[in-house]
Amino acid sequence: EILRNFIHDPDKLAFYIIKDITKYVNAIQGGFYLLNDDDPHNRFFDLKAFFAFDRRKFADQQIKWGDGLVGTCALEQKSVHLKSIPEGYITVTSGLGEANPDNLIVVPMMYEGQVYGVLELASFHAFDEHQTNLLEKTAESVAATLSAIKTNQRTAFLLEESKAQTQTLTSHEEEMRQNMEELQATQEEAMRQSKQLEILENTLDKQIIMAEFDNRGLLLTANGMFRDKFEFGSDLRLQGKPFQEMLDADEREKFEQEWNLLIKEGKPIKGTFKHITRTGKDLWAMVTVNALKDDDRGIERIMYTAMDATTEKALLHKHEAIVESVDHSGIRIELDVNGNLLDCNKNFTDLFKLSQKDVKSLVVFDIIHPTETESFNKRWESAIGGQPFAGIIRAKKASGEDIWLNGTINALFNAEHEVERIVFAGTDVTNEKQLEENLKTAQETLKKQEKIIKDAEKELTNKIRETKAELISQFKETERIKSLTEKMLEDLADAVVTTSHDNRIVFFNQAAEDLFQVKKGDVLESDINILFPESVTEKDDLLSSFTHPGDHKLTGKRKKCSIIDKKGKEKQVYVLLSKSKAEGENAYTAFIQLI
Numbered sequence: 001e002i003l004r005n006f007i008h009d010p011d012k013l014a015f016y017i018i019k020d021i022t023k024y025v026n027a028i029q030g031g032f033y034l035l036n037d038d039d040p041h042n043r044f045f046d047l048k049a050f051f052a053f054d055r056r057k058f059a060d061q062q063i064k065w066g067d068g069l070v071g072t073c074a075l076e077q078k079s080v081h082l083k084s085i086p087e088g089y090i091t092v093t094s095g096l097g098e099a100n101p102d103n104l105i106v107v108p109m110m111y112e113g114q115v116y117g118v119l120e121l122a123s124f125h126a127f128d129e130h131q132t133n134l135l136e137k138t139a140e141s142v143a144a145t146l147s148a149i150k151t152n153q154r155t156a157f158l159l160e161e162s163k164a165q166t167q168t169l170t171s172h173e174e175e176m177r178q179n180m181e182e183l184q185a186t187q188e189e190a191m192r193q194s195k196q197l198e199i200l201e202n203t204l205d206k207q208i209i210m211a212e213f214d215n216r217g218l219l220l221t222a223n224g225m226f227r228d229k230f231e232f233g234s235d236l237r238l239q240g241k242p243f244q245e246m247l248d249a250d251e252r253e254k255f256e257q258e259w260n261l262l263i264k265e266g267k268p269i270k271g272t273f274k275h276i277t278r279t280g281k282d283l284w285a286m287v288t289v290n291a292l293k294d295d296d297r298g299i300e301r302i303m304y305t306a307m308d309a310t311t312e313k314a315l316l317h318k319h320e321a322i323v324e325s326v327d328h329s330g331i332r333i334e335l336d337v338n339g340n341l342l343d344c345n346k347n348f349t350d351l352f353k354l355s356q357k358d359v360k361s362l363v364v365f366d367i368i369h370p371t372e373t374e375s376f377n378k379r380w381e382s383a384i385g386g387q388p389f390a391g392i393i394r395a396k397k398a399s400g401e402d403i404w405l406n407g408t409i410n411a412l413f414n415a416e417h418e419v420e421r422i423v424f425a426g427t428d429v430t431n432e433k434q435l436e437e438n439l440k441t442a443q444e445t446l447k448k449q450e451k452i453i454k455d456a457e458k459e460l461t462n463k464i465r466e467t468k469a470e471l472i473s474q475f476k477e478t479e480r481i482k483s484l485t486e487k488m489l490e491d492l493a494d495a496v497v498t499t500s501h502d503n504r505i506v507f508f509n510q511a512a513e514d515l516f517q518v519k520k521g522d523v524l525e526s527d528i529n530i531l532f533p534e535s536v537t538e539k540d541d542l543l544s545s546f547t548h549p550g551d552h553k554l555t556g557k558r559k560k561c562s563i564i565d566k567k568g569k570e571k572q573v574y575v576l577l578s579k580s581k582a583e584g585e586n587a588y589t590a591f592i593q594l595i
Helices: 010-024 068-076 129-207 224-229 249-265 310-329 346-352 356-360 370-384 430-456 461-491 510-516 541-547
Strands: 029-036 044-052 055-057 062-064 080-082 092-094 097-099 103-111 114-123 209-213 219-222 269-276 282-293 299-308 331-335 341-344 389-396 402-413 419-428 495-499 505-508 558-564 570-582 585-594
Touching: 010 029, 010 044, 010 114, 010 129, 044 068, 044 114, 062 068, 068 080, 068 103, 068 114, 103 129, 114 129, 209 224, 249 269, 249 282, 282 310, 331 346, 341 356, 370 389, 370 402, 370 419, 402 430, 430 461, 430 570, 430 585, 495 510, 510 585, 541 558, 541 570
Parallel strands: none
Antiparallel strands: 029 044, 029 114, 044 055, 044 062, 080 103, 092 097, 103 114, 209 219, 209 299, 269 282, 282 299, 331 341, 331 419, 389 402, 402 419, 495 505, 495 585, 558 570, 570 585
8 A cells, every 4th residue: 555655656665664664563763764876986875764662753864885784785685584683783772771772674675686775674573584584575565666656756857858859859950940041141241241241351452541560560561552653663563661751740749759669569550641752742640550469479570551641631731721811800619519619719709809718618509599499409509410510600708799600510420430620610790690680570561661651452332532642741751761771772881782683783872982982873673684794693592593583592601702993992891781671572782892
């Protein structure tokens, strides 16, 4: 019953077997040893259950195969019955004290010639023959069950192992298939990359100046770009040529210092250096020099790579000249990406009345008019993103006075395409802006007067006389305002030329007479092209739009232009074109300022 009930739980089986058999043969204690042969080279017996004095006891004990009575019993595959137990082999402890059993029997649990474990029982009395036979028969039955348990466990293990192997094999097959696909893709990618690398090498050979030197600075090899840039033909021998000879005299001392650091510490050389070609021409190059070491950590060769920066250097000089020009005639400020002032010219500090202390702590957003903050932020972000801004910006002085600036915002980038600084260059157009505002106000006044006249026309019939009188009065007022406006325009220091919808000149002030060197009577009612010949308009889109019939004019944009007066003298001017409407027809007024 025990063997049947606990066939799936070897620990309980061992306990109940040793418990019942110990009681049945009147032994005082018993042990159930189970063979562990998972490792054929290290077999041992585990004490799975131990029972004494009608209670379960626990003891951790292992006995190697062939050691002691248990190991010898298993090795010889026969029972051992001792009627005189050696002193100290086993001790029984109870409430009455300690005593040594007189009899010990060790029985191997065998089935079909194979040992599965050992039963060990101790008693104060000798074991009878029928008890010995019972123990041996019981050991055989238990061994058969242990054999079945072991077989089941082995079968279950093999089944699980088989399933795992099948799953692993399936997984390996899928993995192999994927690996094959990946390998094929990798081979294709490798071929593609190899081709790209070949193209890249060819491209670099055509774009990058490359050469190799020994640690003394003597040339070993050079590519075609090196020969082209330094003007060495393919037939000229370069090997052994000192690199110092290819540097400008002013650069040699600095380069030699960096060369020594490269040789001693392996520190790469990076920077822009001025070289001299074979024919004596200047060659600016962005240079990188690295030391390549061999397996013994010695310098095998020096790798020189460079890019021609002669054009960029020329542009830099041109930029410096432009900056100098702007500093003389306009406003220039340079800022970092956060808007902090890095540099500015005197015209800027004079215009905004800033002290040196103010300049050090100035942020560009401090001088932008509050109404312009949002739009300026968008222009600022666009400039940082590489989209320059050109137009008019409304600013303010510390005193609160408005200033209008016409200029451009540009971002300057370094070699890594990072924003190095933001530059604003422009001019003060506050006066022109105020004039434009005044003109706009006058136009709005005229529009209001026109509305009054139109509203007056809708008066009742019985008030026609009064309305007519009022219209006449309004007309006179309009004429007066028009006269005042024309008088104001006549007295302006800038030239003012107004054309009607059919391009006829209808207003021409004194400043215009002086500018174009013609009399008003000679040009009034004439086509505007009399002032701007085709040789002038074909070079300038604003003047071209002004002289062409129709309403497609470039209004509201102040621009620098060139004109030719009646005597054939070319003059540089600023032109601002404005549009107005009178009596249902468009009129265009050009404000021309001599530079």
